[in-house]
Amino acid sequence: DIQMTQSPSSLSASVGDRVTITCRASQSISMYLNWYQQKPGKAPKVLIYAASSLQSGVPSRFSGSGSGTDFTLTISSLQPEDFATYSCQQSYSTPYTFGQGTKLEIK
Amino acid sequence: QVTLKESGPVLVKPTETVTLTCTVSGFSLSNGMMGVSWIRQPPGKALEWLAHIFSNDEKSYSTSLWSRLTISQDTSKSQVVLTMTNMDPVDTGTYYCTRIRALTGSYFYWFDPWGQGTLVTVSS
Numbered sequence: 189d190i191q192m193t194q195s196p197s198s199l200s201a202s203v204g205d206r207v208t209i210t211c212r213a214s215q216s217i218s219m220y221l222n223w224y225q226q227k228p229g230k231a232p233k234v235l236i237y238a239a240s241s242l243q244s245g246v247p248s249r250f251s252g253s254g255s256g257t258d259f260t261l262t263i264s265s266l267q268p269e270d271f272a273t274y275s276c277q278q279s280y281s282t283p284y285t286f287g288q289g290t291k292l293e294i295k
Numbered sequence: 296q297v298t299l300k301e302s303g304p305v306l307v308k309p310t311e312t313v314t315l316t317c318t319v320s321g322f323s324l325s326n327g328m329m330g331v332s333w334i335r336q337p338p339g340k341a342l343e344w345l346a347h348i349f350s351n352d353e354k355s356y357s358t359s360l361w362s363r364l365t366i367s368q369d370t371s372k373s374q375v376v377l378t379m380t381n382m383d384p385v386d387t388g389t390y391y392c393t394r395i396r397a398l399t400g401s402y403f404y405w406f407d408p409w410g411q412g413t414l415v416t417v418s419s
Contacts, residue, residue, distance in 0.1 A: 237398070237403065238403040243405075279402075284332075284347075
């Protein structure tokens with residue numbers, strides 16, 4: 189199975205900050221990498237697919253980059269509604285696997 | 296509007312078999328390369344992919360759980376069913392079903408949208 193490792197596991201930031209979350213795959217996955225946002229008690233929602241494609245309806249302050257084994261999710265200017273848990277997921281091969289999540293909290 | 300809704304027992308006993316049903320609307324399970332996945336999340340923990348099924352009946356399972364899982368679909372009812380045998384307290388969590396989206400002409404897959412999830416508790 190491909191292991192996905194996110195860093196950091198948690199992060200405190202303020203409204204307006206620029207934030208970057210990293211995801212590393214245990215082997216090359218080309219650009220088969222998706223990012224999800226999850227708020228407490230809710231189902232995850234896709235933000236970015238294929239490493240850098242913004243899902244329709246997602247604000248442009250979210251962006252993704254990377255290929256191979258190293259990927260990043262960037263939020264250019266944090267808004268109050270962005271405080272949530274973010275997870276990466278590889279779709280290169282089954283079993284599809286997720287990172288452990290990064291909890292973004294208000295400073 | 297595409298929606299998915301999970302249903303199943305809230306409480307199961309250890310060693311029992313649980314059957315979860317995902318009822319979809321807004322798309323047809325028999326059209327093109329439509330697919331549905333099941334994903335679970337123990338309380339406070341990470342998401343774990345369990346299985347998927349596509350309209351051509353292609354199936355795939357979690358490496359660690361494959362012997363306990365069976366996924367099937369009833370296109371006439373717009374339902375995807377997941378059966379998990381020999382339930383254990385560590386299987387407690389929220390179980391989600393989600394549509395598999397794909398970039399046209401590629402194997403770039405992602406999960407969207409997700410159902411609201413159904414919480415399954417395993418306890419005697």
